[in-house]
Amino acid sequence: MKVLAARGLHDIENESWNAYGQFTYISSWKPRFPALYTNANGSINSLIPDPERSFTGTATLYLGVRLWRGGEAYLAPEVLSEHPLSELKGLGGAIQNFELQKGGGETPELYHSRAFVRQTFGFGGHRVVKESGQLQLGTVYDSRRLVFIAGNFSILDFFDKNAFDIDPRQGLFSLPFLTYAAYDFASDARGYSYGGVAELYWDDWAVRLGRITPPKNPNQLPVGFRLGRYYGDQMELEHKHRIDGQDGTVRVLAFRNRENTGRFVDAVAAFEADPRKNATTCPGFNYGSGNANAPDLCWVRKPNVKMGIGLFGEQYIARGIGVFSRAMISDGQTEVDAYTSTDRSASFGALAKGFLWSRARDVTGVGVNLGWISAAHAEYLRLGGVDGFIGDGSIKPAMESSLDVFYSVNLRRSLWLSGDYQRVINPAFNADRGPVNIFSMRIHGEF
Amino acid sequence: MASFERHRDGASAYLAFPVGLLISLSVWPWLADAQPPPQGFAVERFYPSAPGGGWFVMDDVNMNGKLGGAIALTTGYSRKPLEVASPDGTQRFTLLSNEAFADVGLAVTYDRYRVYLNLPIPLLVTGNSGTLGPYQLSAPSVNIATNPDTISDxxxxxxxxxxxKPESSLRLGMGAQLIIPSGDRADYVTDRRYRGMFRFLAAGDAGRLSYAGQLGMHIRPVDQSAVPGSPNGNEFLFGMSAARRFPVRSGWAVAVGPEFYGETAVRSFFSGQTGFEGLLTGRLEGTGDGPHTRIKMGIGHGLVQQFGAPEWRILFGVELFVRR
Structure with missing residues (x-):
């Protein structure tokens, strides 16, 4: 777009349309790690202790068009090819590559990741300049404005945006740094949803509300459109501030999902009352565990509510250097429906651009994520149950923690090569397994 | 504000785009073809014209001027898009009874050239499973809930x-399309094979009359000639249209007229493997130079209801385009 603008063919500051693209390839390797047991008693959700490779490749086209005054429409077709570690099983929140999707395969698949309309009503205040970019037309908004969004999107496009607005494809590799690991936002197996979002910006303050579609069955692609019966609701309050001349943001996010899920205590109770109601005899959707002596959530799925609340903060401390932290508590009573198996999470870290060492487009960062599961969740796993991601057949409950450190070298203006190291302790919240070391590289380009 | 915001520079697009394209294409499966082909194919025979092309199917071949472009949304519903008959004609049943789609298109024009992208999104494909002679045919059940993000072909x-010249009484052009396989063949939204189209285009404006036509070839590797109602390999494409224009008020005009189009398998030219449709179309569009909106509506009937031509269909389209 800048090329067109430079030649006088495009008004990049007041765009009527724009088009951007990106491609990202991430390759990961995991050496052998220690484990007292793997897939015990016929369970299926352990991270395999043997060496494994994983990759994702994505290419995305971002199209935007101005429809009318205040009206914008966006479409983002995307291609994904992937091969996860252990079929994306065996890690709680510490999934090593945030690009991984449930149900993806090595055969590239084309889909529309986003197709939504945004309408903005200005109420004055000062001018807020939005630069042209992915899913953003170059324009000027009022600092006081009401925004409505409807369509197909990732809720993370609007809620709990990544720290410092950094593109996740240029930041930390690991999934728990995309958002709160315990934020089980309603979405299909790829992480996208249909629904509506309303945002009210009032200078330094913003409040957001959203209702979105959950999957019909946990962690699957088909979605339910009966938004009066099944839904994911979220509300976020945001405040931007300056401390010693450095920008910062604080957010509080709460979610409440009503979805067709199973409660851990119900699954255990059903199994204890009738052992024939185990993982191998499910009449409906389940994850295929072969453990005939374990409870299974499929027996008790019904409309259940899951709630959580989290706090996020980010603060620049120097030019191009910032620190962030987020923590969330969910009730931990129901199974993972869309995101990760974590019930409570906390993460913190720092990101820095290379101003200090005269490589302004390089990015580096380090992050630590901590995750816990509830007592009910742990008991269900101890009895051999599985959820969408974890279940080793047994468990010695512990905090799952992960360290993620990376460096991105800017090869050309819009091309980065990154190296990453992660260490996961107590994978799947199980002290009997791990630690796991994971080495990754990433090539990312934008056009 | 110091920030980590993304830096983009168009200059790097010269490197980033080919690298991205290379990576994307290198992982795209021709691999998919290693699997035995399931039943099903791309049943939709309505290929919307390029965004900004004026008509629903034909093309006004009116590209000119400086850098311009168009964005289009076309939606449609067709009733009974696939009825199949046994080889002896004694049995007939509706394999696909309902089909709806949305198609988002983006075109960029410069001088006499246009490049474009169409992204079809299946909204609904349903029908009836059954047996026809020796064939067990399975209908798909596609809707926005089961396939929330599918882009097909x-x-x-x-x-x-x-x-x-632009706006002249006779304009001739040519076009080529590459159809990239995407989606599930069993859903009747794709052949799961690369396809291509080459068309010769003609169009013109004479007073208040506009017309257009096309002749072309659809390179289609899928050949399931043994299965009733299925593709028979490469196809000829043909079509023509005419409309009368009515100025309705300053800066706007309405054009009303028919479009006829169809295709026939090369190996059985104008035999049972021919589909032919007629559309009555109307469009309201801005006139003169500058950015404009075009709203299109159409209702059609399968004049030869075979080979994917539906019993009837309705279409709606809206385009934002720049005329220079």
Missing amino acids: PRVGFDMRLLG
Whole structure:
């Protein structure tokens, strides 16, 4: 777009349309790690202790068009090819590559990741300049404005945006740094949803509300459109501030999902009352565990509510250097429906651009994520149950923690090569397994 | 504000785009073809014209001027898009009874050239499973809930005006499209094979009359001639349209007229493997130079209801385009 603008063919500051693209390839390797047991008693959700490779490749086209005054429409077709570690099983929140999707395969698949309309009503205040970019037309908004969004999107496009607005494809590799690991936002197996979002910006303050579609069955692609019966609701309050001349943001996010899920205590109770109601005899959707002596959530799925609340903060401390932290508590009573198996999470870290060492487009960062599961969740796993991601057949409950450190070298203006190291302790919240070391590289380009 | 915001510079696009394209194409499966082909194919025979092309199917071949473009949304519903008959004609049943789609298109024009992208999104494909002679045919059950993000067989195209000035009485052009396989064959939204189209285009304006036509070839590797109602390999494409224009008020005009189009398998020219449709179309569009909106509506009937031509269909389209 800048090329067109430079030649006088495009008004990049007041765009009527724009088009951007990106491609990202991430390759990961995991050496052998220690484990007292793997897939015990016929369970299926352990991270395999043997060496494994994983990759994702994505290419995305971002199209935007101005429809009318205040009206914008966006479409983002995307291609994904992937091969996860252990079929994306065996890690709680510490999934090593945030690009991984449930149900993806090595055969590239084309889909529309986003197709939504945004309408903005200005109420004055000062001018807020939005630069042209992915899913953003170059324009000027009022600092006081009401925004409505409807369509197909990732809720993370609007809620709990990544720290410092950094593109996740240029930041930390690991999934728990995309958002709160315990934020089980309603979405299909790829992480996208249909629904509506309303945002009210009032200078330094913003409040957001959203209702979105959950999957019909946990962690699957088909979605339910009966938004009066099944839904994911979220509300976020945001405040931007300056401390010693450095920008910062604080957010509080709460979610409440009503979805067709199973409660851990119900699954255990059903199994204890009738052992024939185990993982191998499910009449409906389940994850295929072969453990005939374990409870299974499929027996008790019904409309259940899951709630959580989290706090996020980010603060620049120097030019191009910032620190962030987020923590969330969910009730931990129901199974993972869309995101990760974590019930409570906390993460913190720092990101820095290379101003200090005269490589302004390089990015580096380090992050630590901590995750816990509830007592009910742990008991269900101890009895051999599985959820969408974890279940080793047994468990010695512990905090799952992960360290993620990376460096991105800017090869050309819009091309980065990154190296990453992660260490996961107590994978799947199980002290009997791990630690796991994971080495990754990433090539990312934008056009 | 110091920030980590993304830096983009168009200059790097010269490197980033080919690298991205290379990576994307290198992982795209021709691999998919290693699997035995399931039943099903791309049943939709309505290929919307390039965004900004004026008509629903034909093309006004009116590309000109400086850098311009168009964005289009076309939606449609067709009733009984696939009825199949046994080889002896004694049995007939509706394999696909309902089909609806949305198609988002983006085109960029410069001088006499146009490149464009069409992204078809299936909204609904339903029908009836059954047995026809020795064949067990399974109908799909596609809707926006089961397939929330499917893009089926996107098309990348290039058109060029060869002869005739813009707005003249005769304009000739040619175009090519590459259809990239995407989606599930069992859903009747894709052949799961690369396809191509080459078309010769003609169009013109004479007073208040506009017309257009096309002749072309659809390179289609899928050949399931043994299965009733299925593709028979490569196809000829043909079509023509005419409309009368009515100025309705300053800066706007309405054009009303029919479009006829169809296709026939090369190996059985104008035999049972021919589909032929007629559309009555109307469009309201801005006139003169500058950015405009075009709203299109159409209702059609399968004049030869075979080979994917539906019993009837309705269409709606809206385009934002720039005329220079």
